[in-house]
Amino acid sequence: MLTQWRGGVSLLLALAAGGPGWAASSCPALPVVWQRLAPEVMWLPGEAGDATAANRGRVSGVLAVQVPADGRVWLLGSGPSPTLGRAMDCALVQQTAWQVSDVVNPWARPELVLGNRAWPQAALWAHEAVAVAMQQQCAHCEERLKARMGDAAQDLGADTVVTVPGAAGLAGGLVAGDQGALGPWVWWRLKRTPTQPVLVWRLKRQPLWSAPGLLWSDGPPDLRDATLATLLASLEQLGELARHDGSAVTWLPEQGPAQGPALLAQTRDYLAALAGAVRARQAAGGLETDPAARWPGLPDAWAQHPRHALNWQRAWRQAEDE
Template sequence: MLTQWCRALCLLLGLWACSGWAWAAACSAQGLAWLRLTDQAYWLPGEAGDADATNRGRVSALMAVQVPGDGRVWLLGSGPSPTLGQALACSLTQQTGWQVSDIVNPWARPELVLGNRAWPRAALWAHEAVAAAMQQQCAHCEERLKVRMGAAAQDLGADTVVTVPGAPGLAGGLVSGDQGELGPWVWWRLKRTPEQPVLVWRLKRAAVWSAPGLLWADGPPDLRDADLRTLQASLKQLGSLSRHDGATVVWLPEQGPAQGLALLAQSADYLEALAQAIRARQAGGGLETDAPARWPALPAGWGEHPRHALNWQRAWRQIEEE
């Protein structure tokens, strides 16, 4: 009898060990490595380029913060799909021991919000303007994301309806206004277009800023679905908001590595030089189809970056309409 009981116990322990190993393998297979910013903050940079089958849509940075005292863990962005969201939850727990309690959607980008369903017990938060934009735009954006992801589109599941914060029965809620506090952050509402809000976030305990939708560190800013003048105004406002942090500021961009003080000025200078070059080309009778201009102060590699050519086309049309 004792022998049979021991065998049963060993079988159960073996199954548990195998299950734990499989869960760990599933996490490590994704190659998700959270970077430590502070004792209470970790960051996962967004991969360069557009969403595709290889990166499975993980092209937007995420930030996880544990609030000292109450132990709640806040996640800024939820990933591009429920499948990736589960891998994100697993990898974060493996590396930190944290369990996410609250998720914030910083702007209506599918790569940042379609993972909401991976955390059914977490409270969901967003600005009311971001939630409205998600309701209006995400259905169309999901279809575009499916096309870009190709074979990996299965990660989105059969039901791709995004879970929007503030819906009846959901924990969490909506914030409003132009600035405020939420969890471990102070936030401000800025814009990519007159109709497209995006929130920037500063840790209360450190000069660490997350600026999704506004800053990129792997190349020039992304003007896709954005308005040049609005984006310029938002970067100027961001400079005013962060000036008290001075040289201690750390910028967490949409894509690329964390950067210091120079990134914001570099991005603003690029947009201004881009506008000036387009106006000069248009005044000289140039065509939109001509090769995009380059200038001496253009950062190394930005002229060859795919976003520069796309930015040139989009800014050309907007300036032409003026």
């Protein structure tokens, strides 16, 4: 199901005019280099760690796909701020000469959607449940992001920068339902919590899967604002969806570089083992403040990652509430 409004005339005029027409001297002074994954696919990995002044909040991966048949260029994600979004756009133009026509917001993470205003000429898309979550959460999340970014908070500007897809007068629209197609992708709606939707995306022409909010490759998954049982169930569902692609799968995670098919199983096994270790420690009379458990097969890099300790605490509290 698709609800849409297209600002066709303004969009076509903007594209005919060549978009922003970035010159090297006009690019924002921010280091952005896109990686080419395929002839018409560019990828900007999310940097490791939390948003800081040093990384300017660029901790969520963004995907750009060109569709030569209709001349459109689609972005999955828009970055953490209009300032960084403009740097991303400038780098993309310089590396490929592509002009972005459509921007998709895959879930309501500020680091992935607050750059929307960098592409005023583009059509803006989201799932209707994601748009609702953005309306409810993004203003507060923007303030938290500003606090984490320190001196780089100026990238977000003084006023709110939340532009929610589906608003009156915006080109683009909202998709609905549990699965569908949009631009170069097919998509499915999964969840991080019973009320927090997140969409996964498979490129129609090749087994390139984008799983923001579900997979991380720079360390263990992030359980902040997530329910372990719900996230684990979504990963099981994702495994079934991708099963027919087998060993040809490439995963594009929230943070870190692209990975092969093993990333999904590693993430799923981690969450299942985490849940089991928490229950065992609680049954033995342990405390939430005890060091996070390690178990056979847990990579040292994941065990030592700050997210593992945070995941342990969150899983502990959720187990107590069961």
